[in-house]
Amino acid sequence: MQARFHDAWATLPASLQSALEPIMSANDFPAMLTADQVKAVKSISGLDDDALAFALLPLAAACALTPVSHFKVGAIARGISGNLYFGANMEFSGAPLQQTIHAEQCAVTHAWLRNEASLVSITVNYTPCGHCRQFMNELNSGTGLHIHLPGRPASTLGQYLPDSFGPKDLDITTLLMDPVDHGYKIAETDALTQAALEGANHSHAPYSNSHSGVALETADGTIYTGRYAENAAFNPSLPPLQAALIMTNLAGKDCGAIRRAVLAEGSQPMLTQWDATQATLAALGCSDVKCVTF
Numbered sequence: 001m002q003a004r005f006h007d008a009w010a011t012l013p014a015s016l017q018s019a020l021e022p023i024m025s026a027n028d029f030p031a032m033l034t035a036d037q038v039k040a041v042k043s044i045s046g047l048d049d050d051a052l053a054f055a056l057l058p059l060a061a062a063c064a065l066t067p068v069s070h071f072k073v074g075a076i077a078r079g080i081s082g083n084l085y086f087g088a089n090m091e092f093s094g095a096p097l098q099q100t101i102h103a104e105q106c107a108v109t110h111a112w113l114r115n116e117a118s119l120v121s122i123t124v125n126y127t128p129c130g131h132c133r134q135f136m137n138e139l140n141s142g143t144g145l146h147i148h149l150p151g152r153p154a155s156t157l158g159q160y161l162p163d164s165f166g167p168k169d170l171d172i173t174t175l176l177m178d179p180v181d182h183g184y185k186i187a188e189t190d191a192l193t194q195a196a197l198e199g200a201n202h203s204h205a206p207y208s209n210s211h212s213g214v215a216l217e218t219a220d221g222t223i224y225t226g227r228y229a230e231n232a233a234f235n236p237s238l239p240p241l242q243a244a245l246i247m248t249n250l251a252g253k254d255c256g257a258i259r260r261a262v263l264a265e266g267s268q269p270m271l272t273q274w275d276a277t278q279a280t281l282a283a284l285g286c287s288d289v290k291c292v293t294f
């Protein structure tokens, strides 16, 4: 089992430990449970869907990177497929606080990057901040997304975000997590470049049309891809680098050991990710960053 889970694991009830052991003992545990695994874990542990999501929160929070706050937040997103996706807050020393990722953004983006079609619920160990409520209002699940918090009755995003402003107010019909393929092409065949392009092709940028993707190569040669996710309110947009860092971190890899990075975006975009991508990667110790355009 990955060392980061050891402390949280020790707090789990024995029945849940025995149910999760075959899944989490793998060193490459991808911080998610498939629908079949969820079914098996529920049957062995006796937990229902909601109780299982709550019980998994300490494990999700164990994925947090909190050099600034030391405040660990965990989130579990449940997809309509039945899969469960971990999320945790992520901060980066040396980068502005605006580059921080919240646990809800992490779990949502994790599900999206694994091509989950839509979310049913999100379970979090602390109440979602206003920024995350707005971020989740971009999702194709709309205000019907269920929000589960410890000690509170199950509720919906609509109840946590009354009088909401969202994509529909701007006549946007393709929502976050809806399948898209923008069809951009780049001739260069380098795998990292093509991964960044794939991120851009599936990115959500209906407001600026400045689609972009980032691909990161870790020390062992594995590639993690991120897609840009815009928001109707603009500010809770999630840059493509953050999405790629989410996948790197959740895979158990060190975000401070990125060997090479590629940003793919348009040749004359209305807005560019280049400066922010380069600066945040520099804070993480990665200077081999390239921008390729389509």
Ligand SMILES: [Zn+2]
Residues within 6 Å of the ligand: 102, 103, 104, 128, 129, 130, 131, 132, 133
């Ligand atoms: Zn938040």
